[in-house]
Amino acid sequence: MKSLSKLKILKSMWTLKSFCRPVHKVTRHLASQITSHYESINRYELEVPEHFNFANDVLDKWAQLEKDGKRPANPAFWWVNDKKDEVKWSFKELGLLSRKAANVLSDPCSLQRGDRIIVILPRIPEWWLLNVACMRTGIVFIPGTSLLTAKDISYRLQASRAKAIVVTDALAPAVDSVMPGDHFLKAKLLISNSSRDGWLNFNELLKVASADHHCVKTKSQEPMVIYFTSGSTGSPKMAEHSHSSYGIGFAASSRHWLNLTPLDIFWNTSDTGWVKSAWSSVFSPWIAGSCVFVHHMPQFELTTILNTLSSYPITTFCTAPTAFRMLVRQDLTSYKFMSLQHCVTGGEPLNPEVMVQWKTQTGLDIYEGYGQSETITICATLKGMKIKPGSMGKALPPYDVQIVDEQGNILPSGEEGDIAIRIKPRRPFCLFTQYLDNPEKTASTERGDFYITGDRGIMDKEGYFWFVGRSDDVINSSGYRIGPFEVESALIEHPAVVESAVVSSPDSIRGEVVKAFVVLSPDFTLRDPEKLAAELQEHVKKVTAPYKYPRKVEFVQELPKTVAGKIQRKVLRNKEWGRD
Incomplete structure (x- = not known):
């Protein structure tokens, strides 16, 4: 890999901008031609084609335009690391x-x-x-x-x-x-x-x-990708998506939420194991002909993010709300983001005050989006839309998003209910096809004419959606989706633990974190609670993925249960969030 000096980076920025000035309108027109066709499918103006393959129907089309000199000298892929090594394709x-x-x-x-x-x-x-x-x-x-x-x-x-x-x-x-x-x-x-x-x-x-x-x-509805996604009970489920689901589905959000064109260099910080990496590091930027920028960044480091935004010609930036919460605590005025024009976030709710602080220090707004492993972008605040701090924005095509009650009836604006996507009489092509090998779980997501997301929310009179919380026990910490069952299963393997209940707990930086309520074995004498809590945390890190460990541990005599003996996590969760 070649070393890239700061002088070379600045020179490449000047060259790119100089080249782009005369072709700006032409480039936007070409991008519009490619994305408009797929947007028409999103709006149901055209039928989903029988066959579709993102590599052949999108990437190879951009390669041909590039060969014909009809795309700017902007790389399709740009990778760097801390040593200033780089790969450009x-x-x-x-x-x-x-x-x-x-x-x-x-x-x-x-x-x-x-x-x-x-x-x-x-x-x-x-x-x-x-x-x-x-x-x-x-x-x-x-x-x-x-x-x-x-x-x-x-x-x-x-x-x-x-x-x-x-x-x-x-x-x-x-x-x-x-x-x-x-x-x-x-x-x-x-x-x-x-x-x-x-x-x-x-x-x-x-x-x-x-x-x-x-x-x-490949056929449009042929399986393309599977994501393991955590649930409130049992082991992670396999959410299956088709070739058209991601390949065509992200046309609207690419163009209107992320505001991407072939002139843009888009950096999304998501880990490759998460669905957001597919969203924003593969399909959304490449359908628009944009450059996917990647920093290897083995661990999250604020200075790395700030120095990268200052040193490279990144025009669009996407990171988790947790990262924005940490970034605004820095003195951002000492950094100059010379090329940055557009900022987006998703994966968890973003505090309104963080949006204000980011705008004050950088002059840039943050546009929030919302979706799941089972979907594409469900809602978003699009470029040019009025930003309502704390809102997820409005529904994106092809989704008809509503707030429904327990019977699947649509609730009026202002009332809290389940965030749901209409699937009858026509199921959106960009909704996951199934939880693989789990028809019961797949069926459980349907209620009347709707797919139930598992999230609670409110829609205001202007059609903006507001996230309230999960309707089940899944914990969303720093964009990581964590099922309580997996953590509880790890804890029970420790000899000191007889049973446990894992719930979400509020946190100023991560939004929410994992908290474990632990009942100890009658044979175990608790002498040092802090030492045992640390031991249990390390135990969970070793047994399951480290990001799932409980950042908070509380030892209790017993757990709240139903008459049938089922642990009532909701009681503990409400207590943590002050909802008693």
Whole structure:
């Protein structure tokens, strides 16, 4: 990877801006031509095509425009790290490399259309290559965060029946430790500069792979990606999306919420294991022909974010509300974001005062959006819309979003109820197809004519939606969706714990955090509560993904329960949030 000096960056900014001035109108027109067709599908003005493949129908179209000199000299992909190493790809180079990667998956990995592959990688270029390679081959992509433990990986392998897995050196030992229990795998791919017994080295195979590959003709409703998403009970569920769901569905939010064009450089800080990375680091920017900017950033660092925004020509920035809450506590006036024009956020509610502080210090508004692993963008405050601090904005096509009661009846404006999406008489094509292998869970999300999101909210007279809270026990902390069952299962493995209840608890920075109410074994004597709390926290970090550990622990004599003996998490949650 080549080193990129600050002088080179500034020079590239000047060159890009100089080039873009004369082609600005032409470029916007070309972007409009590509996105308008898919927006028409979102508005139901056109039918969803029988066949669709994002790699062939979108990325390759931009590569051709690039070849014809009809797209500005803006990279399609720009990756950097703390050492100022960089990788830059044009759409043409992305196409060539992804075809080579597609051939690696087909041979020697022996994967076929419809097979599933688990990809657990940090923010490295190979993650993007494999995304596109899976589209080209019709292989179903299953992302996971690098924070997953061996137990998490084992569950995902067994539940998904994946035929291949891709990791770096850091997670290879964890995969090997659970391999005896898996009998579906055809291949283990390693992203590494070294070799490991039983593994295929992706980097070495990519070097010698042919770039001659014909994209499969995938049907629009054919499975493309699966996300494991936590629920209030049981293990994570598999939410399945089709090729058209993400590939076409994000046309409207790309153009109107993110306000993207081929001139833009878009940085989204989301971890590759989360759905927001697909939203804002793959489909939304590339359907608009924008540049996807990535900073490797193994750990969240405020100074890294601020220095990156100051040093690189990033025009659009997306990060979680937790990050914005932390950023506004810094002296932002000492940083100059010379190119930044548009800021967006999603994943959890953003405090109105944070929006005001960001605007005061940077002069930029923050445009909030709302969606789930099961959907695309449900609501958003679009560029040019009146911003109502604290609101998620208005519904985006093709969704008809309403607030409904327990019978599925639409409630009048101002009344609290369940946030719901109309699915009858026509189910939106960009809603998840199913919870894989779990028809009961899939059916439980439907009520009358609506899909029930599981979130509570209010719609005002102007059609703006306001988030109230989860209607179930799922905890949303810093954009991480955490099911209480997983944390409680980890806690019960500790010899001191007889039972526990895990709920959300308010936090000024993260919005909400995991809190565990713990009942100790009668045989255990509590001598040092703080020491035991720390021990339980470390125990949970080791048993399950570290981000799920309880940041608060309270020892109690008993837990509130129903007559049937079911733990009433709602009672504890209401107590934490002062809703008694």
